[in-house]
Amino acid sequence: MPFNQLIGHDRPKAILKASILHDRVAHAYLFHGEEGIGKKLAAILFAQTVNCETPYGDQSPDACGTCRSCLQIEARTHPDFLLIEPDRELANPQIKIEQVRQLEEQIVYRPLVSPWKVYLIDDADRLTQGAANALLKTLEEPAAHSLFLLVSSRPSALPTTVRSRCQNIRFVPPARVQVEAALITQRNLPPDDAHFLSMIAQGRIGLALRTDLAEARKQQHEFSSLTDPATLRSIATILTAAESLHKSDRALEALEWMERWGRDLLLVRLGADPDHLLNRDRLPELQRAAASVQPQLLAEVLEEIQAVERHAGRNLNLQMALEQILLHLRDAVTSTAPAR
Numbered sequence: 001m002p003f004n005q006l007i008g009h010d011r012p013k014a015i016l017k018a019s020i021l022h023d024r025v026a027h028a029y030l031f032h033g034e035e036g037i038g039k040k041l042a043a044i045l046f047a048q049t050v051n052c053e054t055p056y057g058d059q060s061p062d063a064c065g066t067c068r069s070c071l072q073i074e075a076r077t078h079p080d081f082l083l084i085e086p087d088r089e090l091a092n093p094q095i096k097i098e099q100v101r102q103l104e105e106q107i108v109y110r111p112l113v114s115p116w117k118v119y120l121i122d123d124a125d126r127l128t129q130g131a132a133n134a135l136l137k138t139l140e141e142p143a144a145h146s147l148f149l150l151v152s153s154r155p156s157a158l159p160t161t162v163r164s165r166c167q168n169i170r171f172v173p174p175a176r177v178q179v180e181a182a183l184i185t186q187r188n189l190p191p192d193d194a195h196f197l198s199m200i201a202q203g204r205i206g207l208a209l210r211t212d213l214a215e216a217r218k219q220q221h222e223f224s225s226l227t228d229p230a231t232l233r234s235i236a237t238i239l240t241a242a243e244s245l246h247k248s249d250r251a252l253e254a255l256e257w258m259e260r261w262g263r264d265l266l267l268v269r270l271g272a273d274p275d276h277l278l279n280r281d282r283l284p285e286l287q288r289a290a291a292s293v294q295p296q297l298l299a300e301v302l303e304e305i306q307a308v309e310r311h312a313g314r315n316l317n318l319q320m321a322l323e324q325i326l327l328h329l330r331d332a333v334t335s336t337a338p339a340r
């Protein structure tokens with residue numbers, strides 16, 4: 001896949017291409033920005049671009065995607081390309097010092113077949129202290145023709161000494177319309193489904209491309225009955241739902257869908273363009289519900305949900321939190337005195 005097909009990230013692309021064009025490729029880069037937006041893919045494409053065997057002529061620098069070098073980097077079999085990443089199967093994934101040692105052993109040799117020896121360190125913030133120190137030594141005295149690409153969604157967790165040795169390039173989530181377009185072309189989705197998934201992913205292109213559409217639609221349907229004002233009128237139903245969602249470990253999932261629904265409801269109430277709605281295909285229901293919503297109360301419920309999401313995992317009683325939020329949501333969406 002040529003570099004140009006990376007969704008979004010126009011600024012990083014321009015910077016990286018200019019560095020090749022003007023022969024100013026740095027020895028180390030740190031690609032940082034939110035998780036799942038395409039940083040690692042950008043690093044792989046940049047590695048392909050610097051080592052591509054097909055001349056780009058008077059076009060801008062790019063990977064052809066089809067030469068031996070591009071294919072080997074994609075298959076991770078290129079002799080001058082090493083991908084270092086934490087073992088994600090572990091509870092606390094780390095990049096260990098042995099992995100950096102392996103890199104040190106290789107780096108002393110010149111590239112075997114390509115102009116650059118590329119070391120891609122994904123989730124670089126997972127380097128152990130020892131590994132980071134070892135890497136720092138290498139970064140301080142870079143071998144000619146070595147190119148380090150560090151990728152991180154938590155750059156503040158990296159030692160400042162490592163960060164300052166890298167050219168920092170910030171990645172921002174691609175625009176929703178770009179994600180939507182990619183879903184239509186790459187997953188062959190109809191526009192409505194592409195819109196739906198791009199709204200769920202919020203710019204996380206990787207997530208948008210791998211989310212199970214049928215499953216997401218099932219959840220949308222299931223939780224829409226939970227937030228239906230008719231359901232919320234019954235306190236008994238609220239308590240039962242909170243209990244069973246908590247027992248099946250789905251409280252956070254429920255909160256996420258309630259938040260999406262609530263946000264849409266506020267937007268409809270404010271007269272926003274339906275294109276900004278995740279549940280765009282449920283516009284008539286949203287309009288009906290929005291007619292009796294109390295915006296201030298609903299905004300408070302949304303804040304409450306976000307607070308719970310931030311603190312989940314810290315000994316929080318999720319069942320009780322879910323009950324509270326459902327009760328508050330009931331107050332917000334049923335403006336007339338609720339019947340029991």
Ligand SMILES: [Zn+2]
Pocket residue numbers: 048051052053054063064065066067068069070
């Ligand atoms: Zn190529």
